[in-house]
Amino acid sequence: MKKLVLIGLLLGGAASAKDLVQVKLQLKWFPQAQFAGFFVAKEKGYFEAEGLDVQFLPIGDQSPIQTVVTGTADFGTTWITDLLTARQNGLPVVHIAQIFQKSGFTLVALKSSGINKPADFKGKRIGVWPSGNEYPAVALLKKYKMTSSLDSSVARPDVQAVTYPFDPSIVFPDKVDLVSAMTYNEVDQIVGLGYSMDKIRVFKASDYGINLLEDLMFSSERVLNNPNFKNSGMSGKEIAAKLVKASLKGWDYAVKNQKEAVSIVLPLCGNTCKGSGTRADARAHQTWQMAEVAKLYNAGPTLKGNAGLLDAKTYASNVKLLRDLGILKSAPPASAVDYSIWEMATGKKAK
Structure with missing residues (x-):
């Protein structure tokens, strides 16, 4: 991780480290190609180009919801079920971008x-x-x-x-x-x-027909409603939009350049690179993983040029399914999803 931060500071040239806004992004699992787009965005300087110094917080097998809610992290990645059940339990988390458009x-x-x-x-x-x-x-x-x-x-x-x-x-x-x-x-x-x-x-x-959406980006109402995020002079929503914009650029590059993306991931994933009982070496497992997550990214709205957009119909079907299961007692409030972040990041209108 230190190597990645150093490379990030060396890229982009113009902005010094002290000019960048520090952002903590909590990943749902250990570093691996599942998160390749974020690592690529860091390596390629996409975050820095948006004025952000992004630190990744791998969490292992725990939920990122708590770290974002408590303020340990500013943003996180998780699954739709985690987010909506947390919201039902009174935790003010907000969906801001949908990375995987299909369940794996x-x-x-x-x-x-x-x-x-x-x-x-x-x-x-x-x-x-x-x-x-x-x-x-x-x-x-x-x-x-x-x-x-x-x-x-x-x-x-x-x-x-x-x-x-x-x-x-x-x-x-x-x-x-x-x-x-x-x-x-x-x-x-x-x-x-x-x-x-x-x-x-x-x-x-x-x-x-069970397409409960997985890897998404989220934050808390506290972060998004902050008019001056970490004294940056920008609101939490503006920072969120910059984060989403750079992340989607990283994902687009990773999916189109999978071999290079794997090479970026490998120095970061350590003992988890290989997984348990994998058939070959770490590169083989991460190459498999990259190819498979690319399929989850390249589906739904992504195929229509709207990567990162939470499809309204898919979201509605997810909510219905979770209510039918009794996992959700009622429909989540409209504030559980903030489409304005994606719109700011892409310059498009959510459809």
Whole structure:
């Protein structure tokens, strides 16, 4: 990280470090290609060109919501479910840009298990993640009218959920029949455990209408409503727009120059570069990851020239799904999403 900051200060020339506004961006997970666009924006000087000195705060397997709400971070990345449940609980977080336009959540089974379609999940054990990350699996089960042991009110659930801490090698395939896996991470880790793609069946939640959006950018009402962010002379919304503008430029470059983006990520991800049980070296895993996150970025509004825009219909369907699951008790307030930040960043009107 220190190397990245140094490079960032050397780029751009004109502005000195003391002229830049310090911004702390909390990432949802450890440094990896999942966040390549942000790292590229730093490396290429896109943040500095906007007058920002952006510091990344990797948080591991915790939610970034708390660090943003408490002021440890100014902005963060998280999933739509995390954001909306936090908002329901009274935490004043605000969606400002949607990076991934398609869900990368999957459930993976061995082909030899005989699980060929969602209806076959009944009676099986499914590995899920904690802290709200289980919701896509729950949604998929509910769509096929199945209950799980995650619901304590159900005496005889159709599916037994096994919570595990993000490393599929801990439970798959001995302790579960299906395991949660992101297309860009755990799927490749499963391949690395010796189960090649021709031996596994990958059920992508989005293929079954469960497209709960993931990596987004957010902040707090406190930050956005600040008329003089860190004595910069600019409002929190102006800073947010600059951050989003540079981030989207970084993502666009990363997706179009994936090999270079991976080379930028590798010095930053340390022991997490390779993942657990991956099939080859760190570069191979991050190359896989970059290719897969590019697919999640290059979908929906991005394909129409509106990268970073939260599609209103997709958002509405996400809210409906979460309400149907009982995760949201009511529709979130309009203030949970601030489209003006994206409009300021892009010079376009949200449609």
